[in-house]
Amino acid sequence: xxLTRRRPGWRPRLRMLTLAAAAALAAVLALLLxxxxxxxxxxxxxxxxxxxxxRIEGQGWGHGVGMSQWGARGRALAGQTADQIVLxxxxxxxxxxxxxxxxxxxxxxxxxxxxxxxxxxxxxxNLEQGDIIGVGGAWAISGATDALPxxxxxxxxxxxxxxxxxxxxxxxxxxxxxxFDLPGQIEVVPLQPETRLLVQYxxxxxxxxxxxxxxxxxxxxxxxxxxxxxxxxxxNVLSLEDYLLGVVPAEMPRHWPAEALKAQAMAxxxxxxxSLRPDHPVWDVVDxxxxxxxxxxxHEAPETTAAVQATARRVIAYQNxxxxxxxxxxxxxxxxxxxxVFGDAPQPYLRPVVDLDPSGRPWDADSPLSTWSTAEFPxxxxxxxxxxxGDAPVGDIRSLDFGRRTASGRMIDVGVExxxxxxxIGAWDFVAxxxxxxxxxxxxxxxxxxxxxFAYPLTRSVEPLDLPDGQSIYFADTGHNVRHGFLKYFxxxxxxxxxxxxxxxxxxxxxxxxxxxxxxxxxYHPELAGTPYETQLGLINDTLTAPRxxxxxxxxxxxxxxxxxxxxxxxxxxxxxxxxxxxxxxLDRFGYPISQEVVENGRTVQxxxxxxxxxxxxxxxxxxxxxxxxxxxxxRARGLLPP
Numbered sequence: 001x002x003l004t005r006r007r008p009g010w011r012p013r014l015r016m017l018t019l020a021a022a023a024a025l026a027a028v029l030a031l032l033l034x035x036x037x038x039x040x041x042x043x044x045x046x047x048x049x050x051x052x053x054x055r056i057e058g059q060g061w062g063h064g065v066g067m068s069q070w071g072a073r074g075r076a077l078a079g080q081t082a083d084q085i086v087l088x089x090x091x092x093x094x095x096x097x098x099x100x101x102x103x104x105x106x107x108x109x110x111x112x113x114x115x116x117x118x119x120x121x122x123x124x125x126n127l128e129q130g131d132i133i134g135v136g137g138a139w140a141i142s143g144a145t146d147a148l149p150x151x152x153x154x155x156x157x158x159x160x161x162x163x164x165x166x167x168x169x170x171x172x173x174x175x176x177x178x179x180f181d182l183p184g185q186i187e188v189v190p191l192q193p194e195t196r197l198l199v200q201y202x203x204x205x206x207x208x209x210x211x212x213x214x215x216x217x218x219x220x221x222x223x224x225x226x227x228x229x230x231x232x233x234x235x236n237v238l239s240l241e242d243y244l245l246g247v248v249p250a251e252m253p254r255h256w257p258a259e260a261l262k263a264q265a266m267a268x269x270x271x272x273x274x275s276l277r278p279d280h281p282v283w284d285v286v287d288x289x290x291x292x293x294x295x296x297x298x299h300e301a302p303e304t305t306a307a308v309q310a311t312a313r314r315v316i317a318y319q320n321x322x323x324x325x326x327x328x329x330x331x332x333x334x335x336x337x338x339x340x341v342f343g344d345a346p347q348p349y350l351r352p353v354v355d356l357d358p359s360g361r362p363w364d365a366d367s368p369l370s371t372w373s374t375a376e377f378p379x380x381x382x383x384x385x386x387x388x389x390g391d392a393p394v395g396d397i398r399s400l401d402f403g404r405r406t407a408s409g410r411m412i413d414v415g416v417e418x419x420x421x422x423x424x425i426g427a428w429d430f431v432a433x434x435x436x437x438x439x440x441x442x443x444x445x446x447x448x449x450x451x452x453x454f455a456y457p458l459t460r461s462v463e464p465l466d467l468p469d470g471q472s473i474y475f476a477d478t479g480h481n482v483r484h485g486f487l488k489y490f491x492x493x494x495x496x497x498x499x500x501x502x503x504x505x506x507x508x509x510x511x512x513x514x515x516x517x518x519x520x521x522x523x524y525h526p527e528l529a530g531t532p533y534e535t536q537l538g539l540i541n542d543t544l545t546a547p548r549x550x551x552x553x554x555x556x557x558x559x560x561x562x563x564x565x566x567x568x569x570x571x572x573x574x575x576x577x578x579x580x581x582x583x584x585x586x587l588d589r590f591g592y593p594i595s596q597e598v599v600e601n602g603r604t605v606q607x608x609x610x611x612x613x614x615x616x617x618x619x620x621x622x623x624x625x626x627x628x629x630x631x632x633x634x635x636r637a638r639g640l641l642p643p
Contacts, residue, residue: 044403050380062328
């Protein structure tokens with residue numbers, strides 16, 4: 001038997017409930033979280049600036065409904081009993097007795113398997129031999145064979161081009177015993193209490209504690225079906241109590257406190273009981289996180305077996321009916337209402353729980369995923385998340401809306417807006433797409449309780465350049481330099497009073513060297529080098545007002561000293577605004593008017609291509625016209641500056 005049995009191209013998927021591997025993440029997460037944090041964005045709507053550098057910081061692991069497994073651990077370490085734990089996480093419940101030792105459960109452990117061909121020319125669909133082997137005791141194929149000894153095996157073989165599967169029996173020495181065609185379904189049954197069934201074609205990771213061993217050995221019987229596609233589905237049928245022996249150690253580390261393991265056993269038992277599907281002809285549950293992780297006999301452990309046996313038949317009930325006892329890894333202090341996460345009807349026993357110890361520390365704070373972070377990446381990476389299959393297109397993304405959250409801060413959905421419309425993506429769909437479509441180096445998301453943290457690389461403070469001969473000046477309060485040609489322009493045309501302080505260094509934007517100031521954007525035009533227009537001011541207010549234009553215009557009139565009409569844009573400028581425009585730089589400094597005087601936020605303003613003039617009636621005489629910080633506003637609107 002090979003040490004690792006996987007499908008070709010197999011990639012492990014994120015387990016949202018299983019905890020056994022969680023501790024291994026602690027060191028990596030500690031390194032990530034030790035990095036100095038940029039500014040978190042609490043804005044509901046994030047402008048989609050693809051080059052903006054972000055990371056995602058989150059809290060908790062899993063959906064957040066029901067019992068926090070790390071919280072159960074913390075409570076057990078503090079001396080709480082299993083009953084106290086489940087009565088805390090599930091509101092208004094009791095623990096009752098139910099005949100789960102007499103209740104069978106059908107677990108789909110393998111689906112869509114195609115055996116190797118009868119003639120050996122075609123390998124199986126997962127390169128594994130299609131064998132079921134009796135281990136430890138006698139077994140049989142119900143209605144088809146007498147007792148078969150330990151080590152004998154059943155082998156499945158298909159006939160290419162036919163909906164036909166042959167069952168071949170081999171003795172323990174590998175000698176051929178019998179062939180017959182699979183009649184749609186067979187049941188492989190143990191004949192002794194110690195008999196176990198090894199399903200060779202079950203794809204499973206190796207047992208790290210026992211080299212050469214895999215999680216493919218099971219209690220109970222195996223039902224082998226030919227499904228509608230002509231492939232093989234395999235269902236393990238066993239008592240619900242025996243099923244839990246392979247579930248509890250897969251869902252909670254075996255070395256955790258006994259009372260936490262007992263609480264897990266009760267939650268898993270109750271969840272299984274409410275997962276039975278008598279209306280389904282083949283199976284009740286699958287063996288993955290879609291239901292509960294079930295790894296069979298080879299993953300059983302004395303500690304978890306003791307927890308299952310100590311709580312035998314005990315289930316969690318609300319008004320004497322078993323509940324849907326959801327559980328998950330880590331809440332970081334607050335669980336959720338089921339309707340806010342799953343969108344179904346509110347359940348009285350699945351109410352939010354403030355999960356803090358008497359000191360105010362989350363009971364599950366020891367979890368390595370109580371807080372987590374991705375690596376930094378460009379915001380443009382999120383473009384790969386939309387559209388998805390079946391999504392209506394929105395065109396080039398303009399903004400992302402992270403405003404719809406639960407009381408504890410978990411995302412409900414994410415809004416995407418573009419020129420062709422808007423749509424909302426469910427929060428778990430967003431997380432699943434992120435984990436599936438982004439580079440593995442970025443790291444996964446573990447819950448929907450997260451925020452975007454912006455690095456703002458263009459506006460981060462830098463060190464002074466201190467160039468010789470006054471070729472640069474440094475603004476300590478914004479942490480940026482102005483140098484060379486931009487500095488010459490800055491000093492010659494009014495300096496800080498005219499343009500405000502620098503908000504960035506020089507950088508290339510749309511193929512041109514630019515620098516942002518509080519009230520302007522400087523642009524370098526090399527094609528005009530040596531002329532007065534080598535440095536120009538960008539039309540930043542034109543960009544800012546684009547979604548609101550056109551503003552109402554004016555009727556043409558002959559210009560006079562106090563009133564001027566601009567036929568280029570159909571707007572006019574009057575009195576103090578006109579005087580300021582003419583004396584402070586005119587067309588080169590402000591551009592054309594793109595609105596009439598309007599009232600915004602209680603102030604009279606007028607928009608120009610490069611600036612917004614604001615009338616301040618209470619200012620000292622001669623200072624009534626002021627310049628708005630349109631450079632700051634544009635950077636914020638584009639997500640390049642903290643709000």
